[in-house]
Amino acid sequence: MKLNIIACVKSVINNMLPGSNRNTLENMELNPFDKPAIEMALSLIKEHKGTLTVLSMGPKSATFGIHQTIAMGADRAVLICDPALKESDTYITAKVLGKALKKLEPFDIVLFGTRSSDSDTGHVGPQTAQMLDIPFIGNIHSLTADQMKNRWIVERKADGYLEAFEVDAKNSKEQKNSSVAFSVSSSFGDSNTFGRPSFISLYGVERAFADKNIEFWDNQTLGLKPEETGLIASPTKIVAWNKEKRSKACQFIDGTYDQKAEQLAQKLSEAGFVG
Amino acid sequence: MDIFLTEKHKIVRHSVQDFAQKQIVPIAKEIDEEQRFPWEVVDKMATLGYLGIQAPKELGGAGMDTVSYTIIIEEISKASASLGLCASVHNSVALYPILAFGNKSQKEKFVPDLATGKKIGAFCLTEPNAGSDASAIEATAIKDENRDSDHYIVNANKVFVTNGGVAETFLIFVRTNPSAGPKGISVIIAEKGSAGFIVGERENLSGMRANPVSSIRLSDCKIHASNLLAKEGQGLKIGLAALDTGRIGIAAQAVGICQGSLEEGIKYAKERIQFNVPIAKHQSIQNMIADMGTQVESARLMVYRAALLKDMGKPFSKEAAMAKLMASETASRVADMAVQIHGGYGYSKSYPVERYYRDARITRIYEGTSEVHRMVIARSLLS
Ligand SMILES: Cc1cc2nc3c(=O)[nH]c(=O)nc-3n(C[C@H](O)[C@H](O)[C@H](O)COP(=O)(O)OP(=O)(O)OC[C@H]3O[C@@H](n4cnc5c(N)ncnc54)[C@H](O)[C@@H]3O)c2cc1C
Numbered sequence: 001m002k003l004n005i006i007a008c009v010k011s012v013i014n015n016m017l018p019g020s021n022r023n024t025l026e027n028m029e030l031n032p033f034d035k036p037a038i039e040m041a042l043s044l045i046k047e048h049k050g051t052l053t054v055l056s057m058g059p060k061s062a063t064f065g066i067h068q069t070i071a072m073g074a075d076r077a078v079l080i081c082d083p084a085l086k087e088s089d090t091y092i093t094a095k096v097l098g099k100a101l102k103k104l105e106p107f108d109i110v111l112f113g114t115r116s117s118d119s120d121t122g123h124v125g126p127q128t129a130q131m132l133d134i135p136f137i138g139n140i141h142s143l144t145a146d147q148m149k150n151r152w153i154v155e156r157k158a159d160g161y162l163e164a165f166e167v168d169a170k171n172s173k174e175q176k177n178s179s180v181a182f183s184v185s186s187s188f189g190d191s192n193t194f195g196r197p198s199f200i201s202l203y204g205v206e207r208a209f210a211d212k213n214i215e216f217w218d219n220q221t222l223g224l225k226p227e228e229t230g231l232i233a234s235p236t237k238i239v240a241w242n243k244e245k246r247s248k249a250c251q252f253i254d255g256t257y258d259q260k261a262e263q264l265a266q267k268l269s270e271a272g273f274v275g
Numbered sequence: 276m277d278i279f280l281t282e283k284h285k286i287v288r289h290s291v292q293d294f295a296q297k298q299i300v301p302i303a304k305e306i307d308e309e310q311r312f313p314w315e316v317v318d319k320m321a322t323l324g325y326l327g328i329q330a331p332k333e334l335g336g337a338g339m340d341t342v343s344y345t346i347i348i349e350e351i352s353k354a355s356a357s358l359g360l361c362a363s364v365h366n367s368v369a370l371y372p373i374l375a376f377g378n379k380s381q382k383e384k385f386v387p388d389l390a391t392g393k394k395i396g397a398f399c400l401t402e403p404n405a406g407s408d409a410s411a412i413e414a415t416a417i418k419d420e421n422r423d424s425d426h427y428i429v430n431a432n433k434v435f436v437t438n439g440g441v442a443e444t445f446l447i448f449v450r451t452n453p454s455a456g457p458k459g460i461s462v463i464i465a466e467k468g469s470a471g472f473i474v475g476e477r478e479n480l481s482g483m484r485a486n487p488v489s490s491i492r493l494s495d496c497k498i499h500a501s502n503l504l505a506k507e508g509q510g511l512k513i514g515l516a517a518l519d520t521g522r523i524g525i526a527a528q529a530v531g532i533c534q535g536s537l538e539e540g541i542k543y544a545k546e547r548i549q550f551n552v553p554i555a556k557h558q559s560i561q562n563m564i565a566d567m568g569t570q571v572e573s574a575r576l577m578v579y580r581a582a583l584l585k586d587m588g589k590p591f592s593k594e595a596a597m598a599k600l601m602a603s604e605t606a607s608r609v610a611d612m613a614v615q616i617h618g619g620y621g622y623s624k625s626y627p628v629e630r631y632y633r634d635a636r637i638t639r640i641y642e643g644t645s646e647v648h649r650m651v652i653a654r655s656l657l658s
Pocket of ligand 1: 364397400405406408436438483488641644646
């Protein structure tokens with residue numbers, strides 16, 4: 001079972017200079033929440049063979065994150081880059097990605113990160129799946145093949161439960177569209193099923209810049225008109241974007257060391273930092 | 276600082292930082308205190324290509340440029356200068372001379388294992404009576420024509436061998452013609468395990484403690500003539516070429532120590548409250564931070580310039596010497612200021628600046644002392 005996997009990723013600004021929101025090669029990197037998607041894709045390919053194509057929509061400076069994915073092991077990369085895409089909302093982003101995915105057919109699986117570190121909506125994965133009319137399961141940490149039944153067994157954690165799903169895998173060439181989309185949980189790298197998260201090697205970096213080049217697509221490639229994308233076409237518009245004022249308050253935890261540790265773990269877990 | 280770095284260089288830095296932060300920083304203190312060479316991390320460095328940075332891809336290396344090499348040594352050294360030293364010596368004075376001066380079969384025999392980190396390399400020039408004056412070495416490699424002309428009988432007493440305790444491939448500077456003075460010096464590739472090859476005591480150093488810097492003895496050690504690097508008598512030429520490249524590595528190491536010191540200094544200055552304000556609000560501390568930042572950037576620019584010149588195929592010897600002198604002297608000053616910012620805590624092992632301070636000191640001594648560097652630079656300026 002050779003797999004054609006597509007991972008949709010984005011480059012984010014990691015170090016915003018005060019008073020600017022300009023993205024440059026200096027401050028872009030792969031969205032950290034997309035890393036697990038790449039890692040899952042690579043481990044699936046290691047197991048089943050196949051190819052990983054990385055798809056991204058973003059400005060020129062987004063090449064940084066894309067090159068990182070090629071250095072990690074992606075076989076092909078497409079960056080949809082067009083001035084008319086500027087300030088597209090998640091709906092338009094999903095529409096554009098959907099068009100591009102159609103062009104990349106056939107594929108078996110589409111993977112997304114669960115969210116992005118810069119806007120954190122979590123919309124794009126499910127919305128894109130909707131555009132393609134394919135099933136979507138979010139926040140998965142495990143994906144294994146039941147080769148006999150030609151199915152995927154998917155696991156995710158939600159609200160304190162461990163859920164397992166079965167999804168049909170594509171089983172013939174005729175079934176061109178029977179692919180599935182997932183977003184991959186950041187806990188994927190921790191689960192020992194697939195081993196440790198990978199570091200980017202120098203060999204990988206060389207590969208990313210030597211024989212692999214990013215393919216640039218634009219609206220025209222996808223048959224989109226300028227007015228169909230970008231801010232004008234977006235149903236949601238950002239009207240205000242200010243840094244939240246945070247108040248810092250120090251809480252003291254009392255008790256014995258054990259009690260303190262217990263309470264601290266509890267608080268961290270409630271706040272969603274661990275667990 | 277980043278003006279002449281390409282996107283690729285930036286990805287190299289990003290990747291090495293990610294690795295160093297997650298894998299080296301957490302153990303840096305412990306390996307220094309316990310004088311432990313962390314094989315578990317060095318093996319990972321090997322798989323990531325850090326031990327064959329500039330070796331060609333066909334021979335197992337990553338095939339990168341000198342600027343990338345500089346960035347990598349800088350970032351590893353910022354996390355642990357001992358490991359930066361391991362990588363710098365391995366890449367630039369053990370592997371590089373074989374690439375630059377070795378014949379085809381020597382390259383095929385030695386480079387792949389070194390470039391992929393299966394074997395660690397070392398460079399053995401210094402002897403008890405030959406430090407700055409390399410031409411004073413007493414080690415010998417004599418061919419006994421009557422007995423076995425295919426072999427050299429090597430006798431050597433080498434000290435301060437970086438990686439000595441863990442290396443398997445050693446470049447040994449010897450006299451093949453004891454009566455020919457500096458022209459009688461040659462380089463022989465020795466392998467651990469040969470009869471008469473003895474790894475001696477590990478030095479109990481002030482800094483660089485995670486690196487097993489050791490003495491190496493060869494006692495009537497029989498080494499095949501095919502292990503002679505280049506020709507007899509070319510030892511000093513090889514040594515100088517290796518040290519030219521090595522200087523860029525040591526300078527990069529110094530920059531890494533500087534950057535680490537600066538970052539720790541800034542962090543502590545913002546946290547520590549005295550006279551009701553963070554000490555960063557006191558002008559004396561600000562002056563130190565400003566000087567540190569400025570000096571780090573100057574040193575880094577000089578190092579990158581030397582690396583860039585080398586990549587462009589231009590002469591870089593003087594620039595590399597200047598960069599090494601500048602960066603190593605800067606590292607000592609900057610680490611000293613970082614300790615000062617930390618007050619008494621800076622003199623305790625609770626904070627990394629104490630380690631930076633010890634590690635910085637040696638960069639002014641090895642691969643040519645500052646005094647020797649001034650000699651080299653002055654000679655070049657006055658010629
Ligand atoms: C941690 C560590 C790792 C090392 N790794 C290696 C290695 O891997 N391989 C290797 O071969 N060596 C290595 N060395 C040795 C190092 O390169 C030497 O210590 C260095 O070259 C200086 O030699 P020396 O110690 O004999 O000092 P000396 O040469 O005796 O110098 C003593 C002092 O005299 C000064 N001096 C000497 N000659 C002159 C002159 N003509 N004019 C003005 N001043 C002068 C020096 O600058 C210095 O201040 C290492 C040393 C250390 C401490």
